[in-house]
Amino acid sequence: MAQKVSGPRGTQDVSPYESYKWLLLEKKLREVVDQYGFKEIRTPTFEHTELFLRGVGDTTDIVNKEMYTFEDKGKRSITLRPEGTASTVRSVLEKGILNEGLPLKAYYILSCFRYEKPQAGRLREFHQLGIELFGARDYTADAEVIAVAAKILRDLGLDNVKLYINSIGCPNCRPAYHDKLKAYFAGHKDQLCEDCKNRLEKNPLRILDCKEEKCARIAKDAPVGLDNLCDECKEHFEGLQRTLQAMGIEYQINTKIVRGLDYYTKTVFEFVYDGIGAQGTVCGGGRYDGLFEELGGNHTPAVGFGMGIERLLLTLEAEGKSLGEDSRPDIFFAGIGEQAKIFAFAMAEKARSEGLKAQSDLMNRSLKAQMKYADKIGARYTVVLGDDEMQSKKAVAKNMQTKEQLSLDLSQPVRNQLI
Numbered sequence: 541m542a543q544k545v546s547g548p549r550g551t552q553d554v555s556p557y558e559s560y561k562w563l564l565l566e567k568k569l570r571e572v573v574d575q576y577g578f579k580e581i582r583t584p585t586f587e588h589t590e591l592f593l594r595g596v597g598d599t600t601d602i603v604n605k606e607m608y609t610f611e612d613k614g615k616r617s618i619t620l621r622p623e624g625t626a627s628t629v630r631s632v633l634e635k636g637i638l639n640e641g642l643p644l645k646a647y648y649i650l651s652c653f654r655y656e657k658p659q660a661g662r663l664r665e666f667h668q669l670g671i672e673l674f675g676a677r678d679y680t681a682d683a684e685v686i687a688v689a690a691k692i693l694r695d696l697g698l699d700n701v702k703l704y705i706n707s708i709g710c711p712n713c714r715p716a717y718h719d720k721l722k723a724y725f726a727g728h729k730d731q732l733c734e735d736c737k738n739r740l741e742k743n744p745l746r747i748l749d750c751k752e753e754k755c756a757r758i759a760k761d762a763p764v765g766l767d768n769l770c771d772e773c774k775e776h777f778e779g780l781q782r783t784l785q786a787m788g789i790e791y792q793i794n795t796k797i798v799r800g801l802d803y804y805t806k807t808v809f810e811f812v813y814d815g816i817g818a819q820g821t822v823c824g825g826g827r828y829d830g831l832f833e834e835l836g837g838n839h840t841p842a843v844g845f846g847m848g849i850e851r852l853l854l855t856l857e858a859e860g861k862s863l864g865e866d867s868r869p870d871i872f873f874a875g876i877g878e879q880a881k882i883f884a885f886a887m888a889e890k891a892r893s894e895g896l897k898a899q900s901d902l903m904n905r906s907l908k909a910q911m912k913y914a915d916k917i918g919a920r921y922t923v924v925l926g927d928d929e930m931q932s933k934k935a936v937a938k939n940m941q942t943k944e945q946l947s948l949d950l951s952q953p954v955r956n957q958l959i
């Protein structure tokens with residue numbers, strides 16, 4: 541036998557018996573974002589590498605270590621998207637969609653690619669729901685974006701996922717804060733991890749976010765960003781909190797949340813679940829007023845989030861929450877003999893034309909085995925068809941749960957005759 545080929549490390553298959561969980565979750569996600577008026581945007585799986593170099597930033601882990609970049613046959617540098625925001629902004633700018641009116645509310649559900657060390661909740665291909673709100677500088681926009689994530693989690697019954705918020709300032713107040721941070725961490729340089737030694741010059745804010753314990757210990761006493769905000773950022777953060785309170789959304793301030801991406805300004809937030817280990821950040825987002833200009837557009841305020849679908853599914857499982865069951869056939873037509881087999885197919889097709897979910901035997905099974913199969917796939921009704929039924933156009937439908945029997949007139953619509 542030829543050797544089997546395995547799937548690439550860090551990728552996951554969703555089997556036909558599990559995919560309903562994804563479908564139910566995606567349906568719920570689409571329902572909630574629609575309630576807030578977000579419309580789906582679709583962008584390509586790969587982009588010019590330059591988009592992410594400029595749009596995600598060359599001091600981030602994503603750009604430094606995690607991108608799937610390759611040269612195509614036309615010698616262009618191409619990258620599989622590591623996230624959805626840069627592509628969304630690129631598309632909106634390219635198509636001039638902002639001219640249609642503001643705010644623009646867009647969402648996407650898509651796969652992202654990052655070369656990371658695979659572990660539970662950390663994959664090389666993973667999926668995100670992302671929402672982006674463009675054009676509104678007001679703190680109510682930040683509150684609305686946070687509210688979408690909070691509503692999703694609430695509707696899924698995930699009350700143990702906690703919301704943490706912070707503000708990382710703006711180009712007015714951040715440089716001075718950066719300098720303070722740099723000075724503080726420079727005093728502890730020897731004790732920082734190699735990555736953080738590099739971050740010290742380029743992006744000291746990110747040291748606050750480092751997952752190494754020794755760095756976290758030093759970061760504990762670092763100058764706090766919230767104490768160093770300009771008046772505008774301070775008022776924005778206070779307005780956000782007043783709006784969240786008015787909407788009944790619980791939160792905690794966490795001054796260590798900075799997000800990995802450079803284009804963030806003011807609000808940053810995370811939804812974290814403690815029950816799935818180190819990969820507990822189910823959703824992360826914030827405001828990124830600087831990104832449009834970075835990508836060649838006019839200054840455009842923007843706020844959004846990315847929610848990891850695999851992490852959501854892990855959280856649902858850890859919390860014992862289910863979104864429902866897989867769909868089942870309404871009716872299974874069993875056939876006895878060659879003629880009735882084909883008649884069963886005709887009846888199943890008729891039932892489908894009435895909108896029912898119908899199946900019949902493809903395996904030439906015995907009647908007993910057909911009934912066993914119908915039971916296994918959870919058919920609500922079974923109908924056995926033989927020569928008599930074909931001639932009389934009368935048959936019996938058996939309710940598989942109650943075992944009740946119904947007479948069916950096969951010349952009439954089937955659907956109306958089922959209870």
Ligand code: ATP
Pocket residue numbers: 623654656661662663664665666667668799800819821822823824825846847848849850851
């Ligand atoms: P982390 O700190 O866990 O690496 P991140 O800051 O890189 O997360 P974002 O870029 O903000 O994450 O992506 C948004 C969300 O996407 C995360 O909160 C998480 O739920 C999910 N996510 C990110 N990377 C992965 C991955 N490699 N595998 C699965 N989900 C991921």
Ligand code: MG
Pocket residue numbers: 601800
């Ligand atoms: Mg990451």
